Amino acid sequence: MDRPVTKRITVLTLQNIYREKGKIAALTCYDATFAAVLENAGVDILLVGDSLGNVIQGQASTLPVTLDEMIYHVCCVERGTHSVFILADMPFGTFQVSPQEAFRNAVRLMAAGAQMVKVEGGRHMAETIEFLTCRGIPVCAHIGLIPQSVHQLGGYKIQGKTPDGARQLLEDALLLQKAGAAMLVMELIPAALGEEITRSLSIPTIGIGAGAVCSGQVLVLHDMLGISSGTLPRFVKNFMAGADSIQVAVRNYVKAVKTGEFPAHEHMF
Numbered sequence: 159m160d161r162p163v164t165k166r167i168t169v170l171t172l173q174n175i176y177r178e179k180g181k182i183a184a185l186t187c188y189d190a191t192f193a194a195v196l197e198n199a200g201v202d203i204l205l206v207g208d209s210l211g212n213v214i215q216g217q218a219s220t221l222p223v224t225l226d227e228m229i230y231h232v233c234c235v236e237r238g239t240h241s242v243f244i245l246a247d248m249p250f251g252t253f254q255v256s257p258q259e260a261f262r263n264a265v266r267l268m269a270a271g272a273q274m275v276k277v278e279g280g281r282h283m284a285e286t287i288e289f290l291t292c293r294g295i296p297v298c299a300h301i302g303l304i305p306q307s308v309h310q311l312g313g314y315k316i317q318g319k320t321p322d323g324a325r326q327l328l329e330d331a332l333l334l335q336k337a338g339a340a341m342l343v344m345e346l347i348p349a350a351l352g353e354e355i356t357r358s359l360s361i362p363t364i365g366i367g368a369g370a371v372c373s374g375q376v377l378v379l380h381d382m383l384g385i386s387s388g389t390l391p392r393f394v395k396n397f398m399a400g401a402d403s404i405q406v407a408v409r410n411y412v413k414a415v416k417t418g419e420f421p422a423h424e425h426m427f
């Protein structure tokens with residue numbers, strides 16, 4: 159017999175958690191050992207994020223990360239796990255030129271073991287999201303602070319602060335859902351806007367600095383383990399404080415997300 163296509167949590171499992179109003183706990187992950195720890199601790203989604211440029215490679219931004227590097231880390235995470243859902247970032251420059259080029263590049267991440275790809279950007283990504291979705295590749299959209307545009311945004315600043323900015327982000331979210339996005343990451347936006355977008359959509363929203371009323375939360379693994387260098391964004395909580403192992407810290411994160419205890423007021427804007 160063939161190797162089973164997946165014994166994993168699927169996009170349907172995520173939709174079920176969402177429909178039953180449960181919370182989705184996601185963390186970034188880049189290697190097989192952490193992947194096994196996170197899977198055993200009950201994390202629902204492992205995001206192989208291009209934040210690996212920062213935390214693995216020591217880069218100043220996510221911009222230098224290549225598709226081949228992303229593929230290598232997706233393979234590592236896939237090998238370390240058997241049940242968790244694997245989401246992979248499309249790195250800078252691999253999906254912006256055309257829907258066709260985005261499809262070719264997304265295929266390589268899916269072949270490496272990703273179950274969904276994530277693309278940064280608002281309404282201008284709608285055509286690409288529709289192109290991929292219609293051809294069998296589930297897509298997670300990512301709006302708000304989009305780190306690949308850091309040089310355009312002028313820093314890692316909160317987005318959607320003005321009434322006009324907030325309205326545009328809500329419109330983006332609705333257009334990306336209409337284009338077929340299966341999920342939406344919202345990064346660094348006011349909590350009230352995160353709530354408004356979450357209530358306006360019928361797909362799960364995953365927040366990072368987007369307040370408590372999201373369908374789920376994500377953090378960079380190294381940030382929540384308290385081992386990242388430099389000053390951390392306010393939305394980060396160190397779950398190693400008061401935990402005596404990484405396993406316990408990750409379990410506490412999953413519990414805190416599922417109960418709605420994280421994020422608390424001090425992690426919001």
Ligand SMILES: Nc1nc(=O)c2c([nH]1)NC[C@@H]1CN(c3ccc(C(=O)N[C@@H](CCC(=O)O)C(=O)O)cc3)CN21
Pocket residue numbers: 209212213220303305314315316346378380381386390391392393
């Ligand atoms: N380790 C790590 N964690 C991340 O969350 C992360 C990365 N790397 N690399 C890519 C981007 C960059 N991110 C960042 C970086 C800095 C802030 C930050 O300092 N934000 C300020 C907000 C400033 C404002 O109010 O506008 C903060 O206080 O949180 C936020 C997100 C998120 N992503």
Ligand SMILES: CC(C)C(=O)C(=O)O
Pocket residue numbers: 186205206207208209210247343345366376377378
């Ligand atoms: C912070 C999350 C959402 C991400 O895109 C990444 O880790 O690259």
Ligand SMILES: [Mg+2]
Pocket residue numbers: 207208209220247
């Ligand atoms: Mg990313």
